[in-house]
Amino acid sequence: MTVTTGRPKAVETVTAVQVNGVSKRYGRGPLVLDGIDLEASQGEFVSILGASGCGKSTLLSLVAGLEKTTAGTITTPAGRPSLMFQEAALYPWLTAGQNIGLALKLRGVPRQERAGEIERLLALVRLSGSADARPHELSGGMRQRVAMARALAQDARVLLMDEPFAALDAITRDALHDELVRLWSETGLTVVFVTHNVREAVRLGQRVVLLSSRPGRVLRSWDVAIDGPRRIESAAVANLSVEITDALRAEIARHAR
Amino acid sequence: MPADLTGDQALDLTEAEDAEGRALAGLDALEESTVPTRPRWRRMLAAAYPPVLAVVIIIAIWQFLYDLDFTTDDVLPRPLDAWDAVSGFWHAGTFWPSIFGSLGYGALGFAIAAGFGTPLGLLIARVRPVRAGLGPIVTGLQNLPSVAWVPVAIIWFHLSPGTKLFVVVMGAFPSIANGVVAGVDQVPPIFLRVGQVLGARRLNLARHVIVPAVLPGYIGGLRQGWSFAWRSLMAAEIITVGLGHGLGQLLQEAQDQTDLAQGLAVIVLILAVGVAVEVVLFRPVERLVLRRRGLVVAGR
Structure with missing residues (x-):
């Protein structure tokens, strides 16, 4: 099943992520992903939605190049993607600034340019004063913003996000939705955002792709045709969420014994 | 990504974004800790006085038992007799040579054990x-x-320094090797994944991720290794009497002369040296490493 964006675009689209017929199984275990086709164009925000066992995290690991596919191909013409997890996973022996600095260093940014870059990236996630703070001194939301700055420090054109806000409280999550959309529109990044939260998927994505569970297959995709700023409470978000939730429930019910 | 994003001014914020930003700043401020910390000297005093008090009480009980006078001085000497034994070492000029003699062998043996135990631990941890x-x-x-x-x-080594060192090394290296293994096993897998995402391969991954992540477990292993080294050395010194000065020799001397006061006094010295190394060397290093990572709460 091929998913096309179907979205009318004035400008020529450039592919950022191309997933063709990708399957994955671990050892002799069952299929985790089965023939996934997925495409994200440059600057697009794609939400990937699915219940437990749909292989969302596996899919991102494959796209990030951390694991090998069992079948099919993945190409990322825009270069190596960056990946964020549910935990910020900042290194506790480094300060917030040093965590970002390590990403710059591993990317090959010369030492004398790093300090300025760290400052710029922290300002971008509105944490200018926190360069010297240690991760444990920051709140969960602040840590996740440092992780975001660290991901941006890689200068990747594609950002893969694996339920990055799932462990945060609702108020913080809401604020970080705003932040993410602002960063996305400012930087022109391609974002592939995995979640099991329907409203979050619709709130953020230009397109929502629904995966089945065990194995993960692409079931359906929706274009989110909402113009202008939206919020998690927006009626348009709620309306589409109802439709998608119904499809998600139908898929989950299939697994009942 | 535009290169001119240097601060809020350059971001050219819309009104809505500005409101979002202020809400975010408010959230950040609310998360800040508001618990005041106690000054350093107060904390040190609070940590030091319970053990000092305990020692005073133990000596008082000892003196009290002595005053009951239910047995002879050979079996239960006065606390002051033990003190006299220590000042006897002082006047005989064996006090510092014994302490530093033992510390020297302990430190050398510990260093050899660390030099051997660390790579061994890495091999055990990484090679199935x-x-x-x-x-x-x-x-x-x-x-x-x-x-x-x-x-x-x-x-193997007869009555040579090699005997003492061998026993110390055999006592200390297993703890150090096991500390490395525990440290490597406890590295959260996500740290390695993040390292890979950031583009760290083999050497960079080891240098920037694995080594710092292993540090707390390793320090714990070193600390335990030292305590084993010190115990082993005392056992070796008692048996290899006649090889220079050492606390173990003083113990054996006490046994030979049936001098209980000296025996008890040397035990106190051995304890004191062990505690001193712990307090001066290992505890500050361990606390520094743990506190920087938020593993102990600062200010307590």
């Missing part, structure tokens, strides 16, 4: 057949009383 084969043996050695090595050491 080595772990399966040597892992249980090293753990078993950790439980072996190192005094068991003394006869073997004497046969």
Whole structure:
């Protein structure tokens, strides 16, 4: 099943992520992903939605190049993607600034340019004063913003996000939705955002792709045709969420014994 | 990504974004800790006085038992007799040579054990057949009383410094090796994944991720290794009397002269040196490493 964006675009689209017929199984275990086709164009925000066992995290690991596919191909013409997890996973022996600095260093940014870059990236996630703070001194939301700055420090054109806000409280999550959309529109990044939260998927994505569970297959995709700023409470978000939730429930019910 | 985003001014914020930003700043401020910290000297005082008080109480009980006078001074000397024994070492000029003699051997043996135990621990942690084969043996050695090595050491090295060092090394290296193994095993897998995402391969991954992540477990292993080294050395010194000065020799001397006061006094000295090394060297390093990572709450 091929998913096309179907979205009318004035400008020529450039592919950022191309997933063709990708399957994955671990050892002799069952299929985790089965023939996934997925495409994200440059600057697009794609939400990937699915219940437990749909292989969302596996899919991102494959796209990030951390694991090998069992079948099919993945190409990322825009270069190596960056990946964020549910935990910020900042290194506790480094300060917030040093965590970002390590990403710059591993990317090959010369030492004398790093300090300025760290400052710029922290300002971008509105944490200018926190360069010297240690991760444990920051709140969960602040840590996740440092992780975001660290991901941006890689200068990747594609950002893969694996339920990055799932462990945060609702108020913080809401604020970080705003932040993410602002960063996305400012930087022109391609974002592939995995979640099991329907409203979050619709709130953020230009397109929502629904995966089945065990194995993960692409079931359906929706274009989110909402113009202008939206919020998690927006009626348009709620309306589409109802439709998608119904499809998600139908898929989950299939697994009942 | 535009290169001119240097701050809020350059971001050219819309009104809505500005409101979002202020809400975010408010959230950040609310998360800040508001618990005041106690000054450093107050904390040190609070940590020091309970053990000091305990020592005073123990000595008072000792004196009280002595005053009951239910037995002879050979069996229960006065606390002051033990003090006299210590000042006797002082006047005989054996006080510092004994302490530094023992500390020297302890430190040298510990250093050899660390130099040997660290790479061994890495091998056990990272090479599967080595772990399966040597892992249980090293753990078993950790439980072996190192005094068991003394006869073997004497046969191999006779009454030489090599005997003491051998026993110390055999006592200390298993703890150090196991500390490395525990440290490597406890590195959260996500740290490695993040390292890979950031583009760190082999050497960079080891240098920037694995080594710092292993540090707390390693320091714990070193600390335990030192305590084993110190115990082993005392056992070796008692048996290899006549090789220079050492606290173990003083113990043996007490036994030879049936001088209980001296025996008890030397035990106190051995304890004191052990505690001093712990307090001066290992505890500050461990606390620094843990506190920087938020593993102990600062200000307590």
